[in-house]
Amino acid sequence: MYDMAELSCGLMLDEKAKYMMGVGKPQDLVECIARGVDMFDCVLPTRNGRNGQCLTMQGTLTIRNARYAKDLRPIDEECGCYTCRKYTRAYIRHLVKSNEMLAARLCTYHNLWTYLRLVKGARAAIIDGRFAAWRRATMDRLAIGWD
């Protein structure tokens, strides 16, 4: 995929926006941005959110797991989204276990916020001319908790 992204972007005009459909995990976005992709769309943050899988820069967190039953921390302590500011892992887990639709909404909101934070970071790094360093640091972080 990375080789094809690089090949395809190399064949397109620099001034034209490059769109990639169906990608992907945060590390895939970072690597495809490095190869010239400008825009993505993917079901991963919303589909996984609906199923109670929360995506963070530290990896994935399956909120229905029993280990979160009494966890009063937010999904991601580094996140400033509405879900993380207002709700604990324990409460969201309770919502998931009770089949409350609010759980899907809260997890989806958090996941979209995480992706937005990621691409905002990439954009700022590109504008500031420090994308290579940002890419290395971000990929190092993502290598820990993701499969």
Ligand SMILES: [Zn+2]
């Ligand atoms: Zn959040």
